[in-house]
Amino acid sequence: MRRPVDLATLAARGVRSPAPEALPNGERSTPSAEPLYQTSVFDFADVESSEGPLRGEGDGYSYARIRHPNGRSLELTVAALEGAQDALATSSGMSALGCALLAGATTGDRVLCQDDAYGGTRSLLDNHLARFGVTVEYVRATDPACVAAALDRPARVLLVETLSNPLLREVDLPALAALCHARGVLLLVDNTFATPILRRPLEQGADLVIHSATKFLGGHHDLTAGVLAGSHTLIGAARSLSIALGVQAAPLDAWLACRGIRTLDLRMKRAEETARALAARLRADVRVRAVHFPGWGPLVSFELDGDAAARRTVRALAAIELTPSLGGTATGVSHPATSSHRDMAPEARRALGIADGLLRLSVGLETESDLWADLDHALGA
Ligand code: PLP
Numbered sequence: 001m002r003r004p005v006d007l008a009t010l011a012a013r014g015v016r017s018p019a020p021e022a023l024p025n026g027e028r029s030t031p032s033a034e035p036l037y038q039t040s041v042f043d044f045a046d047v048e049s050s051e052g053p054l055r056g057e058g059d060g061y062s063y064a065r066i067r068h069p070n071g072r073s074l075e076l077t078v079a080a081l082e083g084a085q086d087a088l089a090t091s092s093g094m095s096a097l098g099c100a101l102l103a104g105a106t107t108g109d110r111v112l113c114q115d116d117a118y119g120g121t122r123s124l125l126d127n128h129l130a131r132f133g134v135t136v137e138y139v140r141a142t143d144p145a146c147v148a149a150a151l152d153r154p155a156r157v158l159l160v161e162t163l164s165n166p167l168l169r170e171v172d173l174p175a176l177a178a179l180c181h182a183r184g185v186l187l188l189v190d191n192t193f194a195t196p197i198l199r200r201p202l203e204q205g206a207d208l209v210i211h212s213a214t215k216f217l218g219g220h221h222d223l224t225a226g227v228l229a230g231s232h233t234l235i236g237a238a239r240s241l242s243i244a245l246g247v248q249a250a251p252l253d254a255w256l257a258c259r260g261i262r263t264l265d266l267r268m269k270r271a272e273e274t275a276r277a278l279a280a281r282l283r284a285d286v287r288v289r290a291v292h293f294p295g296w297g298p299l300v301s302f303e304l305d306g307d308a309a310a311r312r313t314v315r316a317l318a319a320i321e322l323t324p325s326l327g328g329t330a331t332g333v334s335h336p337a338t339s340s341h342r343d344m345a346p347e348a349r350r351a352l353g354i355a356d357g358l359l360r361l362s363v364g365l366e367t368e369s370d371l372w373a374d375l376d377h378a379l380g381a
Pocket of ligand 1: 092093094095118120161165190192193211212213214215224225226325
């Protein structure tokens with residue numbers, strides 16, 4: 001008879017319920033929702049079966065920094081939605097971008113970036129990538145002629161956003177892809193604001209798509225994650241860097257992102273419909289100096305008469321919160337001059353059109369009438 005184990009041993013090892021798939025045939029079932037694999041490591045019966053997964057080969061799991069089931073589900077889901085060969089799930093949108101840029105560019109390379117891109121992107125390029133001998137230049141990507149002129153000299157990467165932040169300007173992706181590909185330049189597109197429900201940049205010629213899954217993909221403001229989607233080769237290079245840096249998405253965050261994506265289509269369409277209606281109301285309102293809305297998408301930016309008016313309006317909002325993020329179920333407002341673009345010199349920021357009185361609305365799932373009632377009241381404060 002086996003000797004009963006000591007309590008310390010029992011506590012250290014715990015008791016696991018049988019995994020449904022391990023039950024005998026007649027008792028077998030599958031969990032309706034994907035389980036959360038909150039484990040950093042996977043055990044093997046013998047050395048032979050551990051070797052492939054430890055090298056990152058095959059579909060097996062060994063160590064969560066290399067690969068884990070929830071991260072892989074997020075990767076496969078986004079790859080399918082974006083029409084990509086493969087995807088990489090990371091700890092944030094910024095780490096996805098970092099892996100893409102570090103895998104795609106090296107010392108001596110020239111990287112071009114849309115001039116009114118997300119402030120964090122500019123900060124990664126200016127404060128960090130530039131230190132490694134990568135030349136960073138900003139270009140008015142909404143004008144293909146400006147991009148063509150910038151591509152007169154050799155470049156490695158062009159980075160643009162499907163909808164720029166916060167002015168929601170649209171770039172002509174097929175035109176930019178043609179310019180890039182004629183010169184062997186990699187086209188990276190941040191598709192965070194559109195999501196594959198509204199735009200699929202790979203179909204329009206992009207080489208890599210980046211997402212902050214923290215925003216609309218996740219959709220509930222309860223996770224931080226990023227995803228990169230593209231060819232096997234490009235994703236393979238980025239994955240190798242992600243493993244070396246240890247920036248794999250955490251299991252819980254990947255699990256939450258997968259759950260969020262289940263309702264992505266409904267959320268994006270509802271938010272877009274409401275954003276369109278709010279943009280029309282704001283355009284017709286004399287208290288609003290300018291409205292930035294390209295006719296589609298879940299965001300609307302609008303400009304008031306200066307910083308004081310913007311601050312007064314934010315303070316007077318009762319339901320809409322000041323949120324330094326976007327993409328949740330609740331509508332949020334942001335003041336780009338003091339949040340996403342605070343690191344830019346005020347003159348440079350204003351020259352891009354990001355005025356001190358600019359507010360950006362990330363439209364959620366409330367009714368349009370409730371949102372307008374809140375905005376209307378605050379604009380009159
Ligand atoms: N890309 C865009 C367009 C963003 O707005 C953000 C964050 O606000 C990011 C990337 C970075 O994403 P994360 O905060 O998940 O790192």
